[in-house]
Amino acid sequence: MKSISVIGSGTMGNGIAHVFAQHGYDVSLVDIKPEFLEKALSTISKNMDRQVAKGSLSQEDKDAALSRVSTFTSLEEGVKHASLVVEAATENMALKLDIFRQLDQFAPADAILASNTSSISITKIAAVTQRPTQVIGMHFMNPVPVMKLVEVICGYATSNEVTQRIMELSQKLSKDPVEVNDYPGFVANRILMPMINEAIYTLFEGVAGVSEIDTVMKLGMAHPMGPLQLADFIGLDVCLSILRVLHEGFGNPKYAPCPLLVNMVEAGYRGVKTGEGFYRYTAGSKDLVVAPRFSK
Ligand code: CAA
DSSP states (O other): OOEEEEEOOSHHHHHHHHHHHHTTOEEEEEOSOHHHHHHHHHHHHHHHHHHHHHTSSOHHHHHHHHHTEEEESOHHHHHTTOSEEEEOOOSOHHHHHHHHHHHHHHSOTTOEEEEOOSSSOHHHHHTTSSOGGGEEEEEEOSSTTTOOEEEEEEOTTOOHHHHHHHHHHHHHTTOEEEEEEOSTTTTHHHHHHHHHHHHHHHHHTTSSOHHHHHHHHHHHHOOSSOHHHHHHHHOHHHHHHHHHHHHHHHOOGGGOOOHHHHHHHHTTOOBGGGTBSSEEOOTTOOOOEEOGGGOO
């Protein structure tokens, strides 16, 4: 596999493009607007600069990696030579199904079609294509250049050969892939989201404050971020939508999203990306400041 197309140039898409380009693959990055693609290239360049500053990437390797990334606003053009397509568009079922119908039409017949979805069924996505055996989940974690895991999700029809190729490819990206089956939330979010939801319930019920809850989990369980900070980092809307997939998929009330989370998302407080969630974020500052409504 030499030529990789990445659909969507947001946080996950540009991180995935970064990692493939850094490891010698030609990357076609596709998005709907040129300005999204320009922003993605600048983000990749800045993130590679961190690696150059740390000495884990040379300036020449950075330049070579960036030169391997081409950008496209036409999906048809962007995937026509792909051996693998990794879709990292917005987490919206109708949008993903539409993209996969088009990928099936425009990507070479032998190309593997992967989705970076965090919770949408791979089996359902595969079913809108004529090549369900070649559809698979490739779930990277944010920040993609830093996190070692790729959750490789086998849909109901995914072939063993395709799974093996994606496991091997993930290793070539210096990642540690883990193979899982396609059930709601897969493994990562089936375990992570109930923990985040429980942290929000703990706050909602007044058991402890934002900093206290996060400190318990950071110092007590050695998590790099507390669950409320992590929820802000992932996006509260994304957490809510994954919890809804778990709740609906298993029909079990233990996955019901906390009403506080629902209210925050409905009010537009979605975490880092909107500047406020459980914490308030100021551009350029690394300080962790509890949002005024949650401070004592
Ligand atoms: N690109 C490249 N390098 C990056 C980076 C990026 N986007 N972001 C951070 N880094 C590097 C930094 O340069 C730094 O490198 P060194 O260790 O070589 O110094 C290192 O990562 C640590 O970064 P910082 O010093 O800026 O900050 P930190 O120590 O607070 O770490 C963090 C930041 C890596 C994000 C850490 O807080 C962490 O691991 N948090 C948890 C992340 C997590 O759980 N992610 C999974 C979310 S769930 C998900 O993604 C899936 C889903 O479906 C919801």
